[in-house]
Amino acid sequence: xxxxxxxxxxxxxxxxxxxxxxxxxQKRIIAVSLSGQSQPVSTSVKQCDPHLRIVQDYPTKFVVxxxxxxxxxxxxxxxxxxxxxxxxxxxxxxxxxxxYTLNNKxxxxxxxxxxxxxxxxxxxxxxxxxxxIPLFRDAARIELYDRYIGRSILExxxxxxxxxxxxxxxxxxxxxxxxxxxTVKIYTGIFTRPYPNQPLFDRNRAITxxxxxxxxxxxxxxxxxIFVKEExxxxxxxxxxxxxxxxxxxxxxRGFNLIxxxxxxxxxxxxxxxxxxxxxxxxxxxxxxxxxxxxxLYQSPNP
Numbered sequence: 001x002x003x004x005x006x007x008x009x010x011x012x013x014x015x016x017x018x019x020x021x022x023x024x025x026q027k028r029i030i031a032v033s034l035s036g037q038s039q040p041v042s043t044s045v046k047q048c049d050p051h052l053r054i055v056q057d058y059p060t061k062f063v064v065x066x067x068x069x070x071x072x073x074x075x076x077x078x079x080x081x082x083x084x085x086x087x088x089x090x091x092x093x094x095x096x097x098x099x100y101t102l103n104n105k106x107x108x109x110x111x112x113x114x115x116x117x118x119x120x121x122x123x124x125x126x127x128x129x130x131x132x133i134p135l136f137r138d139a140a141r142i143e144l145y146d147r148y149i150g151r152s153i154l155e156x157x158x159x160x161x162x163x164x165x166x167x168x169x170x171x172x173x174x175x176x177x178x179x180x181x182x183t184v185k186i187y188t189g190i191f192t193r194p195y196p197n198q199p200l201f202d203r204n205r206a207i208t209x210x211x212x213x214x215x216x217x218x219x220x221x222x223x224x225x226i227f228v229k230e231e232x233x234x235x236x237x238x239x240x241x242x243x244x245x246x247x248x249x250x251x252x253x254r255g256f257n258l259i260x261x262x263x264x265x266x267x268x269x270x271x272x273x274x275x276x277x278x279x280x281x282x283x284x285x286x287x288x289x290x291x292x293x294x295x296x297l298y299q300s301p302n303p
Contacts, residue, residue, distance in 0.1 A: 027247045030138045032058050032177075052086050058137075062106055063087070064095050114277035120260055124167060124268040127258075131276060132171045139176055139245035141183035144168075145285055146255045147237035150188035150228045150297075153209045154202070157257065162213060164258040169220045183223040187289050189231040190297060203297070210298040218303065225300035235294050242285050249279035 005016050023029050034053055055063055084094045095103050117127065136142065149165075152158050169184055176182045192201050210228055217224040231237060241255035252258075253275035261269035279285065 027138075027140075055087060055092060056090075059090060060092060061109065062093050062095055064097050064100050066097050114275065116276075117271060117274040119273040120270050122271040122274065124259070124271065126268075127271060127274070128171055132168065133175045135243070135245055135248065135250070136172045136176045139172070139182070139247060140178055141185070141246050142168075142172060143244040143286075144184070144186045144242070144256060145188075145237075145244075145289060146186075146241040146252075147189040147231065147239075148241070148255050148257065149186060150190040150210075151231075152257070153190065153213065154206060158209070159263060160257050160259060162216065163263050164256050165213075165217060166220060167259070168256070169217060169224070173221050180222060182221065184217070184221055184225075186224075186226040187229075187237075188226065189229040189237040189292075191232070192230040192297060193232050195233065207298050214300050223303045225303065226298065227300065228296060228298040229289065229292050230294045230297045232294060235292060237292065238285070238288050242279055242282075244279075244282050244285075249282040249285070251277050251279045253277075 001020060002017075005013050005020070008016065020029075032054055034050060034057060087094060093103075093105055095106055100106055115131065144165075149161050152161050165186075172182055172184065173180060190206060192203065194201055210226060214224065214226055217226075229237065241252050243250050243252055254272055258271055258274060259269050260272050
């Protein structure tokens with residue numbers, strides 16, 4: 001793409017290079033390789049074959065193709081028709097590059113800014129396919145910000161949070177191209193100075209509970225860490241809850257107590273009501289945690 005842009009007029013080239021650089025900085029341009037198990041595609045145009053095989057190895061919702069290209073000039077079946085034929089039995093939509101700004105499916109996908117799942121209607125499998133897998137497939141790390149993960153650690157609903165975290169780590173490990181090499185970090189808090197008429201805070205018991213949570217999570221994913229800030233009445237973590245990857249950030253309205261059913265229920269379990277929206281100011285959320293002027297109650301050692 002850079003070589004092609006170098007040939008563009010300067011007034012167009014500068015804007016295009018700026019967009020490419022921004023996408024690269026946000027790790028939105030993903031390089032993939034053919035797997036050794038992928039099968040050659042039945043096409044007489046050799047240069048089309050690796051591209052179609054990559055789409056089969058790494059299924060995607062949309063493929064933008066040209067109606068014609070130099071490689072197809074001597075072939076009666078152009079790229080667009082070849083791709084449409086070869087991918088006819090998949091969920092991939094083939095879009096003509098000259099019409100992609102007018103394609104209804106693509107426009108609706110790009111314009112969508114949030115998702116809502118009513119209580120008890122959504123199930124884990126659907127949420128995985130629509131939210132978690134697209135988020136995690138090309139991610140190297142994920143960060144979770146939720147003060148209630150820490151606040152619940154000594155409460156009766158602690159296992160519901162752990163159940164959801166186990167699920168998230170399992171999907172990340174299974175679907176990310178990095179597998180077990182991926183990194184997960186949780187940022188949370190806990191009240192160490194409770195409100196009046198509440199029980200005294202048991203510091204040792206809380207630290208032990210965080211260590212147990214850490215050990216359980218590292219059994220699933222070795223590069224797991226948790227960072228717990230002490231909270232006070234006037235110095236607390238922000239209320240909203242977030243999930244960040246190295247590519248994108250989302251806000252999760254109810255946080256990570258996602259699963260309605262108990263651990264005794266079988267997969268796929270029902271989910272609570274969940275509202276998800278894009279978060280475009282990721283660094284401000286990180287700064288809000290880092291600038292919280294209270295000490296850490298617990299920090300995971302480096303894995």
